[in-house]
Amino acid sequence: MKLRALTPILLVLMAPLVGCNDDDKKNTSTSGGSGAWAVGEDATMVRLNPEGDVWYYPLEVEGDLRAIACKGEATGVAVGDDGVVLRTDDSGETWKTIDVGTRAPLRAVILSGTTPAYIAGDGIVLRSDDDGHSFRAVPDAEADFTSVTTTAKGTYAWLTTASGQIWQLDGEVLKPVFTTSEGPLSGIAVTPDGESMVAVGAGGLVVRSDDGGAHWSSLPTPTRRDLHAVRISRTADLVVAVGAAGVVLRLDDNLGDSAQELLEPGLALRALHLAIDGQGQAVGDHGVVLRSHDAGVAWEALDLGLEEALFGLDDLHGEPHL
Template sequence: MKLGSLTPLLITMMMPAVACKEGDDKTTSTSDGSGGAWAVGEDATMVRLNPEGDVWLYPLEIEGDLRAIACKGKAMAVAVGDDGVVLRTEDAGGRWRQLDVGTRASLRAVALSGGTAGFVVGDGIVLRSDDEARSFTPVPDVEGEFTAVTTTAKGALAWMTTASGQIWQLDGEAMTPVFTGSEGPLTGIGVTPEGAHLVAVGAGGLVLRSDDAGETWSSVPTPTSRDLHAVRISLKADLVVAVGAAGTVLRLDDELGTSVEELLEPGLALRGLHLAFDGHGHVVGDHGVALQSHDAGLHWEALELGLEDALYGLDDLHGEPHL
């Protein structure tokens, strides 16, 4: 049964319900390392994991890959994927409802603000919500294969990357290109809560940074040529962490300097990253790989999920809106 053929659809989960911790201010984190994370991936894989090694699988009766998930507050989350799939839960994963967003495009990223705004991007489409992801409408006159999206704490602005190496800014319904100089695809982007500092990553170890709210961008030298797939930037913009091919973990740390390590075989990749502002977080990738860190990515330890499917995206269950 294909999810896109039923609208709306309620999917009732038989596994234990999962709760995001309460709190909706991006500038603080309530994570104590015990919340764990939701991860999504290949063949509608959805899994919850925690630092103690407990794993809950969510057997969704749908087809296609899930590409990203964003969690907000104590009970609400949104997952997106192939064939225009947008799933929303209001009860911490007890039930997931499919939203009719009017597209069958592959949806690749989702971002939720601390306010009412939310954003979903994909192949040739940008969707915006102003009612806490209860409904989405397409932004008009949009072209491009959008790969990632991020937004500020208030949700007034959003930025998104494309497979052709562009960065766009969305202000209301106005889309403006703010960077067009990359020769390869860009696949990840992050922003500080107020929107002053941004970082984007892509093919060949490319890292782009803006410290003026996206008006100008500069390339940051890095010691890796591996493709980078996801990135986070710290609250004070003094730390950037990115992950990618061969299990690359790149850290650009104002205090400790630049470092890079490869944690996987060359044929595997880390594809999803979430770090809370207290340094606790996870990465996920090919063949069900999952790692956790308690020190902002300085050290990583493996979590055994018992999965073979690739995991593409995750969000930490710590009460912070997703960047």
């Protein structure tokens, strides 16, 4: 893992975590009900608990896992190449495959606070009305979708595309609501009430809506790096995004805007999770894992000894998301 130490961001390279070798790999049946989960290249799945232990999961699937979404302290859904969808309802002790009727690459998944759930991928959007136990294809999904978000109730969903569009899904009706000519969009997030949302993409692009997605505007940012993932606080006064060169972009109504690059230019952060208490993680290329205790102001690096890129991240959590 190659890291760049930049002030004022605190970056501490920690000792290697206690891990599982080939002889003692285990599931999470003894690991408790909290911690960060990451998925990535070559069906990689790892879990970190708050004490700093790490578990590696030997999954019986092939290809890359692209995203993971969790709910409460027991349920998680991971998606990836070749239409793979995996689900756990026992904090990862067992995983089952869900047949969703496609072989398309699946790139994003979100679970709401009620029963709707959504999966997005290349030329396909899937919707669930039974809390992610089964999914069906949404009509007219004629784009390569890169990310998806939804409200706490799950009534609406919004998706980004590789062609720079934002689409809204209302029930079975899927339609584009915004298009940019500045490049691909790769991440989107919304407040629980659906009033404010933000999407990120190529060249430091950040677009925002504060009227439920009816109108969008570009925001000036202090970075030109490609951005891959984003979170917005429930009060809409903080946006945190990550991307190329390990950039961490913070648009903060209280502390001001900032952008710090934590990795070498050839590496990137690909996914981000932040909880309401400020605890969070970011993961990316070459097995990079960063951890924050203050909503992304300061970061510390965890050396898991991974070589595989990590593309997706979430938390089996009791606390709400940021």
